[in-house]
Amino acid sequence: MHQTALVTGADRGLGFALCQGLLRQGWQVVAGQYMPEWSELAALEREFPGLLHAVPLDVSSSDSVHAAVGAVSGLVEGVDLLINNAGVNSPTSPRTIRETQDYGEMQRLYNVNALGALRVVEAFLPLTERGGGKRLCFVSSEAGSIGGAERTSWYGYCMSKAALNMATKILFNHLRPEGYTFRVYHPGWVRSYIRGTKNMEADLEPEEAAVPALAYFVQARDDEDRLVMRDWKGREWPW
Numbered sequence: 001m002h003q004t005a006l007v008t009g010a011d012r013g014l015g016f017a018l019c020q021g022l023l024r025q026g027w028q029v030v031a032g033q034y035m036p037e038w039s040e041l042a043a044l045e046r047e048f049p050g051l052l053h054a055v056p057l058d059v060s061s062s063d064s065v066h067a068a069v070g071a072v073s074g075l076v077e078g079v080d081l082l083i084n085n086a087g088v089n090s091p092t093s094p095r096t097i098r099e100t101q102d103y104g105e106m107q108r109l110y111n112v113n114a115l116g117a118l119r120v121v122e123a124f125l126p127l128t129e130r131g132g133g134k135r136l137c138f139v140s141s142e143a144g145s146i147g148g149a150e151r152t153s154w155y156g157y158c159m160s161k162a163a164l165n166m167a168t169k170i171l172f173n174h175l176r177p178e179g180y181t182f183r184v185y186h187p188g189w190v191r192s193y194i195r196g197t198k199n200m201e202a203d204l205e206p207e208e209a210a211v212p213a214l215a216y217f218v219q220a221r222d223d224e225d226r227l228v229m230r231d232w233k234g235r236e237w238p239w
Contacts, residue, residue, distance in 0.1 A: 002051065003133060004076045008032040008059055008120055009086030014139065014187055016040055017210035018083060018217075023048045025218070030072050030079070032057030032086065059086045059116030060108075065123045072127060079124060080133025083217060084117035087139065093154045106156030113160035118167050128180075136175070137183040137217045138168050140229055147238025165229060165239060172227045181224045183217050186231040204232075 005022050009015040010031035022029050023044070031041055033054040041054045055071045058064040072079070088109055092102040117138055121128075128134060142148055144161025151158060165184060172182050187209045212232040229237045 002026060002028040003080045004028045004030065004078065004131065005081040005083060006030045006032065006072065006079045006124065006127075007083045007085055008057060008116070009034065010054070011035040011038045011041060012206075013191075014206045014209055014213070015083075015085040016044075017206035018085060018214060019044065019052065020207070021210045021214045022081075023051055025214070027051075027081075028076065029053070030055055030076065032059070032068065034058055034086070057086075059084075059120055060111045062119055062123075065119045069123045069127070072124070076127070078130030078132070079127040080131040081135050081137065081217065082121065082124060082128055083137045083139070084120055085139045086112060086116055088112045089157050093157050096153045101155065106159070109156040110160045110163060113157070114163035114167060117164055118171075121171060134178075134180045135183065135217070136168075136171065136180060137185065138164060139213075140164055140168075140184050140186055142186045142231065142237055145229065145237045145239065169227060176225065176227075181220075182227055184227065184229040185213060185216055186229060186237060187213050188232040 005027050010019050019029050019031050029052050031054045045052045053075050055068050057068040090105040092105045141161045143158045144165045188204050
């Protein structure tokens with residue numbers, strides 16, 4: 001019997017690499033697909049027939065999230081591992097306070113990066129309740145660390161990731177006593193598409209970044225009652 005994982009933002013970058021890694025470890029994977037025109041998930045479905053299921057999912061839309069729940073309920077009995085990976089950034093993020101801020105873009109970032117994960121957890125709770133794993137994972141960022149903040153801009157992105165961390169803490173307070181376990185993770189500087197095109201200035205290819213991420217997401221720990229944010233080197237970050 002295969003364990004089942006759900007990965008949001010699975011079309012490309014880290015999300016796609018996480019799907020690949022899970023499939024190679026023998027998991028059944030539901031991939032949240034935001035960009036049906038992107039061909040990599042379709043090719044991966046052909047490589048792992050019956051184990052990978054691409055499902056339309058826009059985490060910024062409650063209607064899309066609830067439609068995805070309906071679709072996934074017809075495919076699997078439960079979800080053991082939920083990885084909230086979907087995230088966005090904006091070309092306007094580097095603006096300092098001496099420049100005109102784009103509050104519409106900030107709201108978009110907050111809606112996807114913070115509220116998106118909360119929407120997904122809430123809507124998929126009936127399926128995670130039926131799964132045996134009950135593990136909720138959140139791809140955050142050092143940008144969300146208030147204690148470690150050094151930037152002089154990136155307001156919307158940093159604030160959205162800090163809000164994600166707070167949402168995770170509140171979920172932890174509620175669901176940890178019910179047997180859920182949690183992972184909050186900074187994957188490093190990944191060559192992702194978070195700003196629309198692949199960032200080749202970053203340090204890690206998605207396939208490299210997925211290896212320590214999956215080790216952290218999948219393996220059990222002896223400190224499950226303590227919520228922390230860790231990075232790809234295992235270091236703990238201040239909230």
